[in-house]
Amino acid sequence: MSIMSNLHRITIGEIDYANAWPLFKGFERQVDGLDYEMIARVPSELNRLLSAGELDISAISSFSYGQYCDDYVLMPGLSVGSIGRVHSLLLFMKEPLEKCKPRKIAVTTTTETTINLLKIIMAMRFEIEPEYVRAEPDLKTMLKDSDAALLIGDPAITASWHSEGLHVLDLGELWNNWTGLGMAYAVVAARRSAVEKYEGELRAVYEALLAAKKHNQHDTRPLIERACATIGGESSYWETYFRSLQYDFGDKLQAGLSLYFRYARELNLLSHEARLTFYEYQSPQRVKE
Numbered sequence: 001m002s003i004m005s006n007l008h009r010i011t012i013g014e015i016d017y018a019n020a021w022p023l024f025k026g027f028e029r030q031v032d033g034l035d036y037e038m039i040a041r042v043p044s045e046l047n048r049l050l051s052a053g054e055l056d057i058s059a060i061s062s063f064s065y066g067q068y069c070d071d072y073v074l075m076p077g078l079s080v081g082s083i084g085r086v087h088s089l090l091l092f093m094k095e096p097l098e099k100c101k102p103r104k105i106a107v108t109t110t111t112e113t114t115i116n117l118l119k120i121i122m123a124m125r126f127e128i129e130p131e132y133v134r135a136e137p138d139l140k141t142m143l144k145d146s147d148a149a150l151l152i153g154d155p156a157i158t159a160s161w162h163s164e165g166l167h168v169l170d171l172g173e174l175w176n177n178w179t180g181l182g183m184a185y186a187v188v189a190a191r192r193s194a195v196e197k198y199e200g201e202l203r204a205v206y207e208a209l210l211a212a213k214k215h216n217q218h219d220t221r222p223l224i225e226r227a228c229a230t231i232g233g234e235s236s237y238w239e240t241y242f243r244s245l246q247y248d249f250g251d252k253l254q255a256g257l258s259l260y261f262r263y264a265r266e267l268n269l270l271s272h273e274a275r276l277t278f279y280e281y282q283s284p285q286r287v288k289e
């Protein structure tokens, strides 16, 4: 019997920012004979599609995993995270925090993890509770009637190249200085129901993602060239960017994410406790035994 059901096209969600390229670029070269569709969107949209069952497996905001953890499993060894500076989760402030606490912060509509990370840091570390308003990711418009603006992904990077006169805080650095831990901002999660129904296909997707990541980590040059050509900036910038991001969901990232979920629960940002439950990978050989 074939391990592939061939009746269902597997739907995979890919984050439409450079930060996720090392997990997804070249995926197609790692799969053979799998019927799948790759859908690239901003994180908030992928969060919605996976929770609605319109995707089988996706990179999503780790906060969204916390919200739906009973329905999802985490794919081991896959993340977008950092231990310290992340470079693309940035709070742009008109005044430095030491001088003036922001009263109103405009937040990009694309985030779920980082807005809650910001709320946690503001409430628990700086003991302030500003008003948060959602806005399209455009720095100038966001700062028109807010004291600060939170951007993520490529728009945060390009805004950081033109941020003269603003005070910029890196959320990964703030979190690491405060907790000593790393953080996984995005995880790859599969719907439990999809793992049960399409066991062979999901295993093939997982193996291909691991292989694509390994290949991209080994040779970041094509990603750096692509970033320079499509987003702009210097190759040295992108080299540092891809080198400082953490794609392996290691212990420090898991510990950071667990603490983040605990704080999110304490502040009622999450309505329940969220645990990290991982997909149990079995190689095809072991399955046959």
Ligand SMILES: C=C(O[C@@H]1C=C(C(=O)O)C=C[C@H]1O)C(=O)O
Residues within 6 Å of the ligand: 015, 017, 019, 043, 044, 060, 061, 062, 080, 081, 086, 088, 089, 110, 111, 112, 113, 114, 115, 152, 153, 154, 185, 186
């Ligand atoms: C590092 C990043 O991590 C991201 C932040 C996310 C969020 O805040 O919800 C979701 C996915 C990741 O793309 C980034 O966007 O720059």
